[in-house]
Amino acid sequence: MTGFRDFEWFVAVDWSGAQGARHKAITMAIAHADGGPPVLVERKRGWARSEVLAVLRDKLPANSLVGLDLGIALPFADAGAYFPGWDRSPADARSLWRMIDAVCEGDDHLSASSFVDHPVASAYFRRHGGREGELFAPQGEAGGRGRFRITERAQEAVGCKPYSNFNLVGAAQVGKSSLTGMRVLHALDGSIPVWPVDPLPREGSVIVEIYTALAAMAAGRSASRSKVRFREELDIALINLGSAPIGGTGPMDDHSSDALMTAAWLRKVAGNIALWAPEGMNRRIAQTEGWTFGVP
Known part of the structure; x- marks a missing residue:
């Protein structure tokens, strides 16, 4: 090459x-x-x-x-924060990784159960058993697919069918993979x-x-x-x-x-x-939400 x-x-x-x-x-x-x-x-x-x-x-x-x-990373640009309204919401992706790992320090096998069951963080996720947090959906919307990163909107534009990283339900969900992956990062x-x-x-x-x-x-x-x-x-x-x-x-x-x-x-x-150098990515998006390689 x-x-x-x-x-x-x-x-x-x-x-x-x-x-x-x-x-x-x-x-x-x-x-x-x-x-x-x-x-x-x-x-x-x-x-x-x-x-x-x-x-x-x-x-x-x-x-x-x-x-x-x-x-x-998790969606940030849509609301100006990963967890809008939470005073502990991290400022960038590396701070998010650090927060998730700290909360899940006692979870075996680099899992992230403690974070999704956290008394505050859980409000932002859709979990099994019909447990949809009151802050899962974008502001002003009820239910639906949840919040998305800028790169995921760009994925949709090229024909992909992304899931919100705040969604932890369904065979195609990527939320759990993403949270455990952030611990590795x-x-x-x-x-x-x-x-x-x-x-x-x-x-x-x-x-x-x-x-x-x-x-x-x-x-x-x-x-x-x-x-x-x-x-x-x-x-x-x-x-x-x-x-x-x-x-x-x-x-x-x-x-x-x-x-x-x-x-x-x-x-x-x-x-x-x-x-x-994707068109929709700027420095702020890069450091908070990241990007999916291959999405223009």
Whole structure:
């Protein structure tokens, strides 16, 4: 790959915010700049979130672009705060990560249950059992889809169907993944820049937020058909992304296909300068809400 900023490795992590120590839903794939098919980095019993953290902190290949399938922050711009009306509401993304981790210090496996059940913070979330906080919806609205970041509105504009990070209900929700992911980002303690909260470094590794549906759409699939569950379909998607196929036939889980396809997509698009300077993002949005890499 050539471009304004070259990476050697491309790592995609399909994340999970579920309870428990290990998760089959957490998958990691890696692709090399020189080509070839992306490869799964497997754990027989499934990945623990702490193991992914250890890889990012201590075992990541040099000069890697790492995509994490989670939201790196909560909505801020719509109300001028993550938690409008709460005097403890953090001022930026790193302060948000620190707050969540502090509240959840006693939660095992980098989970975030203590935060969503916090006596004040819970008012801003939609939780299971029909428990919708009185501050979940945007001001003046009742119920609905909840609050969104600027990048999520931009996702909608290109055909994606994002969920609010304040929504913790439903198979497609990303709220739990995002909150647990923020604990990981805090634990990294600045050892790897997280774009765009941090500027894109001239060299070395960097973490970005990804949305696997963007990779699927770039591979010729629609947002409603973004999940790939057969190896033959994955190979078609990989070829469309300019990657060598993985080969083989038969079913495969969509978490693995998401990671493999997105690693290949990162390799294809990382040199596109425009994706590092999206039109709707300014410095304030970058430091409070972040952005999804690949959204123009």
